[in-house]
Amino acid sequence: MRTLVVACHDWPVLAAGAPPDEPAAVIRANRVVATSPAARRDGVDAGQRRREAQGRCPGLVVLDADPARDARAFEAVAGALERFTPRIELSRPGLAAFPTRGPSRYFGGDEALAAKVAAAVEEVVAGLGWPGAAGVGVADGAFTARQAALSGEARVVVPGGSAAHLAPLPVAVLDRPELADVLVRLGLRSLGAFAALDPADVVARFGADGQLAHRLARGLDERPPATAPPPRHLEVAGELDPPAERVDVAAFMAKGLADELHARLDADGLACTRVCVLAETEHGERIERVWRHEGALSAGALADRVRWQLDGWLNGPAAVRPTSGVTRLVLTPDEVVAATGRQLGFWGGETAADERATRALARVQGLLGVDAVSVPEVRGGRGPGERVARVPAAAVDLGAERAPAPGAEAPWPGRVPVPTPALVPLDPPAVEVLAADGALLGVSGRGYLIGEPAKVSFGGGSPAEVVAWAGPWPVEERWWDPEGRRRRARMQLQLVDGRALLVHVEGGRWAVEGFYD
Amino acid sequence: MARGAPVASAVRLFDTGVVVVPAELRQVADRARPVTLARERTLPVVEPLRPLLPDGALARGSAVAVAGAGATTLALTLAAGPSLAGAWVVVVGLAELGLAAAAEAGVDLRRLALVDAPEPGRWATVVAALVGGVDVIVVDGRALLTPSEGRRLASRVRERGSVLVALSPGSLPAVRRPGAWPADVTLSVAAGRWEGLGAGHGHLRRRRVRVEAEGRGRASRPRRADLWLPAVPSPASPSTGSNVAALTTTFDPAQEEGSTVVPLRRAGRAAR
Known part of the structure; x- marks a missing residue:
């Protein structure tokens, strides 16, 4: 299907209000998701870790990801596109498409339409201080059109020329x-x-x-176009009484509607790849958007999109803002495909227990904030605190199989032997490891002990006798990195009262890295 | 017939067109009867911990307190059984918890979530939100909880069938006023003896601890067990990758399970 795509690669940065000539990156779950052109010139790229990005570009402005903010800002572009056609499909903030068959004929061909759309979009993004940030492409399919649009200008791929263009x-x-x-x-x-x-x-x-x-x-559409419209009974609608003035009230209803829609689709063995969200106010104003997703939209993702759409409308500029609260929400699946289902792990993946736990953790996130819940991620490393890291639960799919980070399976020579300390203080408390003569125990530059450990004193308290020990195990990590380099020697100590510690010495200071509790 | 006549007349009197068939009635009764006894609703624990618990399993809806030197490893081992059986484990507070140690104890990291410590007055609210949704909840036993909050939490746990584990790590500084966390069973670890570490050689391998269990109700008979901690030999973390093994000799705990002290050559000074 002949499609026009408007694409802005840097939309999250633009929406966050950073100027294009300043290095800035939007970070989600410690990974770069979008960068400004200035940051890209310094070598910052999507997928990098925050530290790595900051290392490449010390002046980098780090912005938090916020899809609702992106969507709110993109509403201006969507509004500009609505002047050309009423049927806009949004994939995500920064990426919009519409079929060109009707508009092209009306505006005098693909080239003329693309030029007009590009001018209208340019007016919006230049107004935000990012001239030339969005591109427009017309081609036989959405994918080819998007690639054409990402070149940054208005480009029309001739009918049948998709494969050659790609x-x-x-x-x-x-x-x-x-x-x-x-x-x-x-x-x-x-x-x-x-x-x-x-x-x-x-x-x-x-x-x-x-x-x-x-x-x-090959320049074809993702899947052959559906010929039959989806059955009407799948549409779900809800009335809001009293009218919702705030986004969260309407979004709450949207979640319920999305769940219901999913239950109906499930009953028919279908999945929804494109859904039309219609909101109506008391005064008859309406906003209708079509959301598309390459995979199938889950209930949560669908509710998110409804929220983005309403956020852009209800909190948008005064020109587009409705004059009264939302009274009606309608979700209509626009394109459905047979649900092939997600391949579950051999040992069971999603189970009822996973779903219950996900709900309970969402409640806790509501109580304490989204960042209060984290999940372990196997990263690999030598020290007890490095092998498994905590990542925000919001950044992962709970209950799904999570791939270990690269390096998790690496051998890590010199790592602390199993068992690993069960308690790893976040801020290793200082401790004094003393030799038999009462002097502080030293480790030479070659990694040999000067003396033998005899006593351990916590914070100047009465010393406890060491009955067994091993080490030192010297570790020098990231010696090539002036900031991240660490040179340490670790020892295991067993105290007379039965406690066992993993201590390390770094720069002449001893600290407890872990308690074998 | 003499008895049938009044019944027939009663049926006629209340005739609403629907006659309840006794077979169906029996089916309904079967469905409504609480056939699951409390002792059948349990979560499995790993083999070495069975002697410590009534019926050799964690009863759903119970609260367990774990304290003493080695309590953290014991609590992780306690959570490992349900985790391996597919249950979710959520740890509230205890930012120091070693996640690698949790994996070694047998907790499935895919079904482990960590909640930051709530503000002092909100522990009960946060834990109550998790009860019912999560099977095993491990909380910092040192966190303050008022007795009335503790009672309410205990009844909620009993009703919803989760297991609440209040862990007071022995190696961390104790607090003056520990919280009144509910406990149907209290597991206290005493008398630990490490093996594997010598004077300048070897490395810590495991320790022999004596765990004493006492409690209320079905757990009121005191129990005692001597066990090894870590209790499960970790399949995921071969120790051959460690520098000690690399420095001296290849050593596989799985092969040398029976031996007590493994003589390793002296590292450090003696290597010269």
């Missing part, structure tokens, strides 16, 4: 890092090379997702 692009644009990695190792660096494979071979090797990627690379 052929020189690298496979990384498929947004499937694992697949792209394999393809590059197989020597298939461009989409053209990937597209030249036999579809049957691609399915055999890469499965359904690979087949989808292959369709994209």
